[in-house]
Amino acid sequence: MKKMKVGLVILFIYLILALASFKIVPAEDIKNWNYKTYWLKNPRMAPPEWVNIFGKNLPPTGNLKEEKPGEYVYNFHYDQPPQDILIIPPENWSGFVDITVLRPDGKSITLYSGKITGMASTGKSFFVLSDLARQIGINEGISDLVVKGEGLRILFFRKNGDQWIPIHGDYTFIVNSSSKITLRVVGKTCGVLGTDSDGRDILVIFLGGLPQTLLIVFITALTTVILGTVTGLLGALSGKLGILIDGFAKVSSMLPMVPTMILLAPLLGEINYYGTLQIPISILVFALSLLLFGKVAQNVRTITMTELSKEHILASRALGGSELWILGKHVLKAVLPYAISQLILMAAKTIAIISILGFFNVYFGFNWGELLTMVVTQRAIYSGAWWMVVPVGVAITGIAVALLLIKSEIEEKLINPWESL
Amino acid sequence: MSAKKQIVKVITKNFAFFMVAVLVFLILVTSAQWKLTQYKIQDVFNQNLKAIREYREYFDDNMKELGMNETEYAWYLTYKTLGIEPTFRGTLEHYLKTGLFIIRNIGSANLEGFNHPLSYYLKNTVIIIILVETCILTAGTYLGLRAGYKGGHLDSVISTMAQLFSAIPVWFIGAVVFLLAWRFSVVPDFTMRIQLASTDGSPGLSDYAIGFALPAITMILSATWEYAFTLRSIVVSERKSDHVTYDIARGLPDRKIMRKLLRVVFPSVLTYATYNFMDILMSVLVVEVVFDVPGLGYMLLRSFRVINKPPEGVEFVYYPQAIFLVGFAMLLIYFINSLLTEIVYVYLDPRVRKQ
Numbered sequence: 166m167k168k169m170k171v172g173l174v175i176l177f178i179y180l181i182l183a184l185a186s187f188k189i190v191p192a193e194d195i196k197n198w199n200y201k202t203y204w205l206k207n208p209r210m211a212p213p214e215w216v217n218i219f220g221k222n223l224p225p226t227g228n229l230k231e232e233k234p235g236e237y238v239y240n241f242h243y244d245q246p247p248q249d250i251l252i253i254p255p256e257n258w259s260g261f262v263d264i265t266v267l268r269p270d271g272k273s274i275t276l277y278s279g280k281i282t283g284m285a286s287t288g289k290s291f292f293v294l295s296d297l298a299r300q301i302g303i304n305e306g307i308s309d310l311v312v313k314g315e316g317l318r319i320l321f322f323r324k325n326g327d328q329w330i331p332i333h334g335d336y337t338f339i340v341n342s343s344s345k346i347t348l349r350v351v352g353k354t355c356g357v358l359g360t361d362s363d364g365r366d367i368l369v370i371f372l373g374g375l376p377q378t379l380l381i382v383f384i385t386a387l388t389t390v391i392l393g394t395v396t397g398l399l400g401a402l403s404g405k406l407g408i409l410i411d412g413f414a415k416v417s418s419m420l421p422m423v424p425t426m427i428l429l430a431p432l433l434g435e436i437n438y439y440g441t442l443q444i445p446i447s448i449l450v451f452a453l454s455l456l457l458f459g460k461v462a463q464n465v466r467t468i469t470m471t472e473l474s475k476e477h478i479l480a481s482r483a484l485g486g487s488e489l490w491i492l493g494k495h496v497l498k499a500v501l502p503y504a505i506s507q508l509i510l511m512a513a514k515t516i517a518i519i520s521i522l523g524f525f526n527v528y529f530g531f532n533w534g535e536l537l538t539m540v541v542t543q544r545a546i547y548s549g550a551w552w553m554v555v556p557v558g559v560a561i562t563g564i565a566v567a568l569l570l571i572k573s574e575i576e577e578k579l580i581n582p583w584e585s586l
Numbered sequence: 587m588s589a590k591k592q593i594v595k596v597i598t599k600n601f602a603f604f605m606v607a608v609l610v611f612l613i614l615v616t617s618a619q620w621k622l623t624q625y626k627i628q629d630v631f632n633q634n635l636k637a638i639r640e641y642r643e644y645f646d647d648n649m650k651e652l653g654m655n656e657t658e659y660a661w662y663l664t665y666k667t668l669g670i671e672p673t674f675r676g677t678l679e680h681y682l683k684t685g686l687f688i689i690r691n692i693g694s695a696n697l698e699g700f701n702h703p704l705s706y707y708l709k710n711t712v713i714i715i716i717l718v719e720t721c722i723l724t725a726g727t728y729l730g731l732r733a734g735y736k737g738g739h740l741d742s743v744i745s746t747m748a749q750l751f752s753a754i755p756v757w758f759i760g761a762v763v764f765l766l767a768w769r770f771s772v773v774p775d776f777t778m779r780i781q782l783a784s785t786d787g788s789p790g791l792s793d794y795a796i797g798f799a800l801p802a803i804t805m806i807l808s809a810t811w812e813y814a815f816t817l818r819s820i821v822v823s824e825r826k827s828d829h830v831t832y833d834i835a836r837g838l839p840d841r842k843i844m845r846k847l848l849r850v851v852f853p854s855v856l857t858y859a860t861y862n863f864m865d866i867l868m869s870v871l872v873v874e875v876v877f878d879v880p881g882l883g884y885m886l887l888r889s890f891r892v893i894n895k896p897p898e899g900v901e902f903v904y905y906p907q908a909i910f911l912v913g914f915a916m917l918l919i920y921f922i923n924s925l926l927t928e929i930v931y932v933y934l935d936p937r938v939r940k941q
């Protein structure tokens with residue numbers, strides 16, 4: 166029972182995480198997942214903040230706290246400058262904003278002075294950075310810094326010959342504006358799971374996509390096994406139907422899964438608001454089940470036929486037992502343990518298929534398939550963006566391990582009980 | 587039934603299933619083309635309607651002559667531009683045209699949307715499959731046979747690894763292998779070698795060996811354990827049989843007994859290998875995407891894409907010929923593999939002939 170318990174505990178943890186995701190992940194983030202402007206406040210392709218525990222010293226991302234009215238303090242103690250400092254006004258507000266920075270070395274520098282009508286960038290604005298460089302007395306290399314996304318090096322570092330030396334300590338930002346302004350430091354790390362090339366928080370798709378992923382996995386497994394068991398049983402009872410089901414099962418198991426699913430995307434999907442082709446989950450589940458049920462049906466048919474040829478069944482028939490009664494009383498006892506074991510195996514298989522379909526750009530909703538699509542389209546592996554690959558890979562492995570542990574226990578107890586003796 | 591008759595029956599049955607599967611796949615390919623054409627029809631119609639409304643004076647005479655209103659005339663222009671008849675027959679013709687185009691150009695050197703002919707991509711995939719299958723079968727047979735016959739530490743290692751690696755998705759193993767190789771420069775200039783292998787020149791054996799080393803390592807890591815474990819389980823059950831006990835009792839050396847065991851369990855192992863071949867083929871395609879190898883996986887990835895182009899809408903990139911060829915190649919490899927196995931079975935297992 167140990168394997169079963171471990172497996173169930175792991176699955177329970179995933180279930181709790183799925184339920185918790187509704188509380189943890191802001192609904193607004195999921196709603197705006199494909200709306201690129203929404204994610205401009207985050208750094209692009211940034212690793213998670215906890216990389217700093219393992220020897221890195223990169224600035225994290227976050228809003229600055231207002232220590233006194235109009236005064237924000239940023240403790241800079243990192244090896245690299247933040248990518249940007251965003252000035253975020255309240256919605257539908259426009260007006261003059263004046264920001265002065267008091268550096269730890271005592272210099273007072275004007276970071277921004279002018280009218281803003283929406284979120285304004287300082288670290289990516291050539292105009293702002295040129296003005297900063299002029300105040301500090303740096304004359305060359307600004308364009309290079311802007312191109313590299315290192316513009317704020319001018320503010321947080323000092324130049325000593327050819328070398329840039331960080332100025333560590335508290336930076337005080339004094340904001341003069343008629344409305345409350347938010348200052349956001351766009352660092353080089355972000356959140357618990359990092360970001361993608363559009364600045365989207367990976368935690369949102371990882372946790373927010375978990376409920377749908379689990380739903381697809383278990384419903385597909387259930388539909389496949391029910392379809393396979395019913396057709397397998399019917400196929401064993403009737404000769405002609407049996408041949409037909411056998412043929413259909415053989416052809417469906419021959420059809421290459423991924424190319425077929427790629428073709429089903431335009432056939433069954435519709436273009437959504439964000440310009441992506443999306444297959445409704447119910448249709449996806451049914452299509453996957455049709456492609457997967459073949460082997461289950463064939464095996465159930467074989468088990469049923471073996472059972473039907475046994476002597477006690479022949480005796481039941483001779484005594485007048487109907488086919489349905491025999492199926493329910495004798496055959497199901499042999500088929501059910503197999504079906505349960507297949508249910509678990511199919512769930513493990515489906516989660517692998519979801520990730521593979523994602524790899525080949527088959528989009529079917531907000532789940533881990535989408536995360537895998539991002540990995541391929543953004544070439545995350547080649548960019549060294551391990552934070553987009555490792556968490557989802559480990560999580561899929563975790564589910565599969567749990568399912569296989571449960572399957573192994575079921576097989577030992579129900580299918581081959583003599584093996585465990 | 588004689589072996590010859592049995593083989594003819596096996597070939598006929600498998601060929602019939604293969605043809606049905608190819609036909610079903612071709613219908614899917616052409617249906618997808620038709621669905622995308624429908625999106626295009628709608629797009630062209632919208633553009634035509636907009637143009638008619640904006641420049642009504644240019645179209646007025648023609649519309650009056652045809653007795654059509656704006657909408658009807660926009661539809662008329664749409665079907666005329668695209669050369670499609672808005673009838674059931676027209677749809678059927680479109681299906682047939684796509685199907686014929688695909689079949690007629692199977693061997694063509696100019697594969698629509700790709701720089702190389704099919705043979706080029708197929709060659710890379712086949713090389714990886716051969717490399718992988720050879721390694722899996724050799725290493726797996728050795729490990730499985732030894733673990734099944736002798737048990738001990740190796741047996742528990744194989745059992746654990748099989749459970750673990752059957753749970754890890756192959757793309758994840760590939761990504762980890764890639765990231766580690768990149769981080770520690772395990773294989774020197776491997777990405778360059780892959781690129782070299784993908785160029786038009788004639789890469790040598792060493793280029794392929796080095797270029798495809800990481801994809802092959804990934805596949806071997808992923809698939810060997812399960813194969814070895816299956817073989818081990820079959821050997822464990824066979825080891826309990828009387829003939830093995832007799833061989834041990836009369837003091838035959840282990841190597842000889844293991845060789846005998848391998849012969850006995852071979853048909854079961856063959857069945858397993860065939861059963862899992864499609865999974866291995868699919869995994870190879872995924873690994874190709876991870877390592878950017880220009881094989882069938884690369885073709886598949888690029889054969890269908892939806893490009894979001896706001897505000898106009900979306901644009902579809904669909905190469906029916908490429909996707910059909912990938913599917914056809916997979917079906918063909920499966921067909922040949924399954925046919926060969928069943929034929930070998932007829933000779934190896936006399937019980938099959940008796941049936």
